[in-house]
Amino acid sequence: DIQMTQSPSTLSASVGDRVTITCRASQNINTWLAWYQQRPGKAPKLLIYQASNLESGVSSRFSGSGSGTEFTLTISSLQPDDFATYYCQQYDPHSPYTFGQGTNLEIK
């Protein structure tokens, strides 16, 4: 299976900060990558698909980039609602789907 490794595991930041979360794949997944936000007690919410496509209705403060094995999720100006856990997920058509371990974005 393809292993997905996120860094950092925990990120402390303040409202208004710009933050970046990195996701690395153990092998080339082209752009078969999605990002999700999960608030406590809630289902995950799709933010980005195909590495850089913003899901409809998601704030433009969120952006994704990368291809191959290295990907990033950037939040341009943190808002209070953004403090949550973020997951990357690869969906290479030839492999079982796998998620990163998650990045907990907390208020500094």
Add this chain to the structure above:
Amino acid sequence: QVLLVQSGGEVKKPGSSVRVSCKASGGTFSSYAIAWVRQAPGQGLEWVATIKPIFGTTNYAQKFSGRVTISADESTGTAYMDLSSLRSDDTAIYYCAREGMVVPGYFQYWGQGTLVTVSS
């Protein structure tokens, strides 16, 4: 707007089985794959299985092969996950999710989750 509504929480004994349902409304049920993803308490997300109702084809994560069966009833727009030989480490929230419209594989819509607790 697509809405996925799951069945309620379950408490089961080790060795027993559980069925979780996921009823879809909005959109065309058969046209998109439905996946099951679980999350153990305080842990990350884990893909379990996917079904493509229009073809009736299924894919399972290897670690669940033989213990999980997923199905879909196109007439009611409902997907099901059956998990057997339950163990304590199967305690988790089980989510159904509909795969994306642009390409398959990412999860665009999610159910509210069903907590399955396995305890003697």
